[in-house]
Amino acid sequence: MSQRHIESQRKASGSGRGKDGDGAERHEAIYRSISDAIIEHRLKPGARLREDALAEVFGVSRTGIRKILQRLALEQLVTLTPRRGASVTRPTADEAKDVFDARQMVECGLMPEVARRITDDDVRELRDMARREREALRAGEQSTAIKLSAAFHERLAQLSGNATLAEFVGRLCSRSSLILAVYGNAGHLGCESHDHDDLIGYLEAGNGERAAAFMGRHLKAIEASLSIIEETEEAPDLHSIFGR
Amino acid sequence: MSQRHIESQRKASGSGRGKDGDGAERHEAIYRSISDAIIEHRLKPGARLREDALAEVFGVSRTGIRKILQRLALEQLVTLTPRRGASVTRPTADEAKDVFDARQMVECGLMPEVARRITDDDVRELRDMARREREALRAGEQSTAIKLSAAFHERLAQLSGNATLAEFVGRLCSRSSLILAVYGNAGHLGCESHDHDDLIGYLEAGNGERAAAFMGRHLKAIEASLSIIEETEEAPDLHSIFGR
DNA sequence: CTGGAGATGATTGTATACGCCAGGCGGGCA
DNA sequence: TGCCCGCCTGGCGTATACAATCATCTCCAG
Numbered sequence: 001m002s003q004r005h006i007e008s009q010r011k012a013s014g015s016g017r018g019k020d021g022d023g024a025e026r027h028e029a030i031y032r033s034i035s036d037a038i039i040e041h042r043l044k045p046g047a048r049l050r051e052d053a054l055a056e057v058f059g060v061s062r063t064g065i066r067k068i069l070q071r072l073a074l075e076q077l078v079t080l081t082p083r084r085g086a087s088v089t090r091p092t093a094d095e096a097k098d099v100f101d102a103r104q105m106v107e108c109g110l111m112p113e114v115a116r117r118i119t120d121d122d123v124r125e126l127r128d129m130a131r132r133e134r135e136a137l138r139a140g141e142q143s144t145a146i147k148l149s150a151a152f153h154e155r156l157a158q159l160s161g162n163a164t165l166a167e168f169v170g171r172l173c174s175r176s177s178l179i180l181a182v183y184g185n186a187g188h189l190g191c192e193s194h195d196h197d198d199l200i201g202y203l204e205a206g207n208g209e210r211a212a213a214f215m216g217r218h219l220k221a222i223e224a225s226l227s228i229i230e231e232t233e234e235a236p237d238l239h240s241i242f243g244r
Numbered sequence: 245m246s247q248r249h250i251e252s253q254r255k256a257s258g259s260g261r262g263k264d265g266d267g268a269e270r271h272e273a274i275y276r277s278i279s280d281a282i283i284e285h286r287l288k289p290g291a292r293l294r295e296d297a298l299a300e301v302f303g304v305s306r307t308g309i310r311k312i313l314q315r316l317a318l319e320q321l322v323t324l325t326p327r328r329g330a331s332v333t334r335p336t337a338d339e340a341k342d343v344f345d346a347r348q349m350v351e352c353g354l355m356p357e358v359a360r361r362i363t364d365d366d367v368r369e370l371r372d373m374a375r376r377e378r379e380a381l382r383a384g385e386q387s388t389a390i391k392l393s394a395a396f397h398e399r400l401a402q403l404s405g406n407a408t409l410a411e412f413v414g415r416l417c418s419r420s421s422l423i424l425a426v427y428g429n430a431g432h433l434g435c436e437s438h439d440h441d442d443l444i445g446y447l448e449a450g451n452g453e454r455a456a457a458f459m460g461r462h463l464k465a466i467e468a469s470l471s472i473i474e475e476t477e478e479a480p481d482l483h484s485i486f487g488r
Numbered sequence: 489c490t491g492g493a494g495a496t497g498a499t500t501g502t503a504t505a506c507g508c509c510a511g512g513c514g515g516g517c518a
Numbered sequence: 519t520g521c522c523c524g525c526c527t528g529g530c531g532t533a534t535a536c537a538a539t540c541a542t543c544t545c546c547a548g
Binding site: 294295296306310326327328329 | 498499500501
């Protein structure tokens, strides 16, 4: 028992607490680690996630890993095939369309309410997020930029005051990140340079209609930038598709 | 090991298979059993769900029950408090508002697409569902009526062809059922008599706009029928609020 | 009589052990 | 030589055992 816990110490990067922490918090941290790795494309779609390996890396037993994996599966970030284990979800073209249609409906629909409720503090926060995203983009840190972009959209949804829809948008953004990993062009990242800044401007002016329309175009632009040309791929791709 | 499986036999109501089935299917069945019980108000908000008890009732070990409970928690049908176990979620007034706002946005937004895609077979199926719901209502079978009503809305969303949004609507409907259990008036059930039939009529005519507007009024009517007068209740209510 | 502290019991959280199934591989046969 | 069948191993699914924690009850002191 103790051996494992000792193992876990080396993983706890920066965590000063000597024991193994609260447990629940550790699981949350692990969940976020894996989730971030997927969203940032450090774990690519199709990558297999073996329970034993994850359990060893994070210094917990398979039980905890299984719980986390199931949560990720429910959010459709990983796919759980009955006796084959977990792997990072590889979205289909249909799913991609569904996700972006859903975002179109929900995120645009939320804009008027956001414009109505937004405060100066919120505007400041959003501008800061947009700035950091731009910086990451300019620095070539794609991983960070992708995560920040998703975070921006999610934060925006939260400002509507509807927690249920905000959570939904959060999930859609996560899945969008996966979709970008599969169908996105390398050089052409999700959100364009100052789209987000322009959007903030409309919201700050209280113009929900303009914001909604702009968000619509913004999402359409992202979707259009995807190259949804799936299937009919050669042997080497089969290799990666089937995970090994 | 075998003792437990023998125990499970008595539970498997009507299940002819001698062994313990596929396992995954059994879990799915248990999940649906609990989910249905909650949606049909046979398990009331606040009811505690002890793992041991459930494990014994369904003839599986706690491990499987935990998995199911966590899934239900992610769908917000049950609440998992850290070391206190699981209980049927008691929605707050804010959550109720969020859920109905979300339904307003998504379900109405879906109507045009549904009107565009609906087939004669779909219409037949929907009419049948509406008829069964009316019959259940007339027979005084509230549980059945509630479930059928939720199923109707979910099926409707599925007809849009967007699986992601359909799943979301399904969850919203489940939560709505919970909300009705807490804030609904006894005599005044969720969906009125032939609202659903009228809605089918608009869809069959391909009139998405009318259908969306009608759906909007339909949901508003349900929401308005709620008596969202929470808190400031006397001692006996405190008793039930805190679950024991 | 009341408030607090300790012990006890109940219940969840975690880890481990075992069984099963699928896929891979080697040998045998056509 | 090519195909098919059987074994074997790796990894998941489930159950059980253990440990930790919180609530409650009781007893004692003020």
